[in-house]
Amino acid sequence: MAELVYPPVIGFARTAFKALDLKFDIAGTENIPRRGGAVLVSNHIGYLDFIFCGLAALPAKRLVRFMAKDSVFRHKVSGPLMRAMKHIPVDRSQGVHAYRHALSALRGGEIIGVFPEATISESFTLKTFKSGAARLAQEAGVPLLPMALWGTQRLWTKGHKRDLGRNHFPITIRVGEPIEAPAEEQTDKITDRLRLRVQDLLEAAQRAYPVRPKGPDDTWWVPAHLGGTAPAPRTAG
Template sequence: MAELVYRPVIGAALTMFKALDLKIDIQGSENVPRTGGAVLVSNHISYLDFIFTGLAARPQKRLVRFMAKDSVFRHKISGPLMRGMKHIPVDRAQGEAAYRHALESLRSGEVIGVFPEATISQSFTLKGFKSGAARLAQEAGVPLVPMALWGTQRLWTKGRPRNFRRSHIPVTIRVGEPLDAPTDQYAGAITRRLRERVQELLEAAQRAYPVRPKDGDDTWWIPAHLGGTAPTPAELR
């Protein structure tokens, strides 16, 4: 079926990134399967994470169908785009329909994108993972592909204004090797291994990030444990 919306949206995003002269560093895209279903799992630190997660699959010529809260689909601008790109609306009060939709898509060979923290982490550290990604992979018989993003929070994140005027912002993306999700293992155990792997990739992305703030710089986007001024998870609770 022709992708009448998805590919033009990708083109528009790439044009915007070029205009902003974003320094995008992607490693590990070869870990996204070229064919067949897979669950692509990422940390969540920005409203734009779905775009950059999708970019990581682009070298393998894969389009990612994301699970996103249903309110995005009701918006007069984003709604038609999300539906046109065949993303999956999630009603958090009744998630069974979204789960079935994602499962059918995986079985038909699609790549499904999931942010298992469910919401943006304002501490920019990993929150707890929900087990839905692991259960989907188990039931569909497909791999989990862990990945991590860093730098996207500097463009647009929760509680901060959009920053589309400042150019040259680096974005670092790391994609890890696929993880199996055997049906004879507890989904919670698989989820713990998955979170550990995303944490390792996140730390690798942070080490590779080319910006090292100097004295006097605004460090709101850096976690407290790395010397920044982002709120800690305890403070947010």
């Protein structure tokens, strides 16, 4: 079936990125498979993260179908777009339906995007990973694709106003090598391996990030363990 909506949305997003003068540093895109199913897994630090994860898949000419909370699909603007791009609504009270939808898509050769922390990390550090991504990869017989984003929280995140002006914000993205998810391995062990790999990629992205806070009022987007004033993990939502 022809993709009538996704490509124009991508074009609009790229035009918007250019207008905002965002500076991208993306490495590891060669790890995105050119064909076949995979579960793309990323940290979650901002409301626009799914757009940037999808951007990293473009060199491989792949479109990512993201699992997102069903409230996004009920919105009068985002809802029709999300459905037309074949993203997958997740109703936490009826999670089995979303799981089966994602499993079918994976078996059909799609890349499914998952944020295993389930919500934005206000500390900008990794929260506990839920096991759904690993279970999907195991049951579908596809690899996990670890990814880390950094800098996206400066545009729009929980508890802070949007800053979508022409601020030349750098966005750093790192894509790791695929992780196999054997059916015979314990799901929790795969999830632990996955989280450790995303952590490694996140630290690499943070080290490569080309700017530091401009002053005391600009430290909110930096985790406490790196000298910033973001909430500590134990108090962050």
